[in-house]
Amino acid sequence: MPRARDIVTFVDDAPPAGSxxxxxxxxxxxxxxxxxxxxxxxxxxxxxxxxAGVLGARVLALQHVGSTSVPGLAAKPVIDMDLIVADPAAEDAWLPGLEAAGFILTVREPWWYEHRCLRFEPGAAESCASEPGGSDAKAIRANLHVFGPDSPEPWRHRIFRDHLRREPADRDLYATAKRAAARTSNAAGEVVMEYNARKQAVLREIYARAFAAAGL
Structure with missing residues (x-):
């Protein structure tokens, strides 16, 4: 488990030179x-x-996080998930199974908590239609974030999620910031990372209240 001071400290360093x-x-x-x-x-x-079907016991924890995990919160229609594995750097242990299940590795950040991100797109695997929801399951889009057991980032995600579930004022504030960021980013033809940057100030403001409420 990460230390409390690591959970409340955001790391915004740029990638190493050449990475x-x-x-x-x-x-x-x-x-x-x-x-x-x-x-x-x-x-x-x-x-x-x-x-779970492809990784079995290699799934140390799996949580629904992000805005789609907060009832009543407006969100991009993309399911965010945090997956904890023993060692994200040991990709041979977990990546082939996820790729076979329709996930595509899009981000690799060894310098930031060994984070990996995989995308799941509609129709990524033919067996989607046999999952709960029938053929509608093909409409699922998702980002799967992979971390190790000591990473503070999944803790931050859960604290933020649970705070928004309890606090409707902060939930509404965040929704307003997201809509404003989307309007501006769309007008400028930006990618999602720039959209995220536009709402970061409000995000961090809410995080501060969430950390305080959690006693951190």
């Missing part, structure tokens, strides 16, 4: 912030079942 986090470069696309969809938790469960 890029991108395995698959992002492309500019319209950013949609939709009203909350009560089907999102079921989409998460379908993906969680898929992940």
């Amino acid at each position: 890029s986090p991108w395995v698959v470069e992002p492309v500019a696309a319209p950013i949609a912030v939709d009203e909350y969809d009560p089907a999102w938790p079921a989409h998460y469960e379908a993906l969680a079942t898929r992940i």
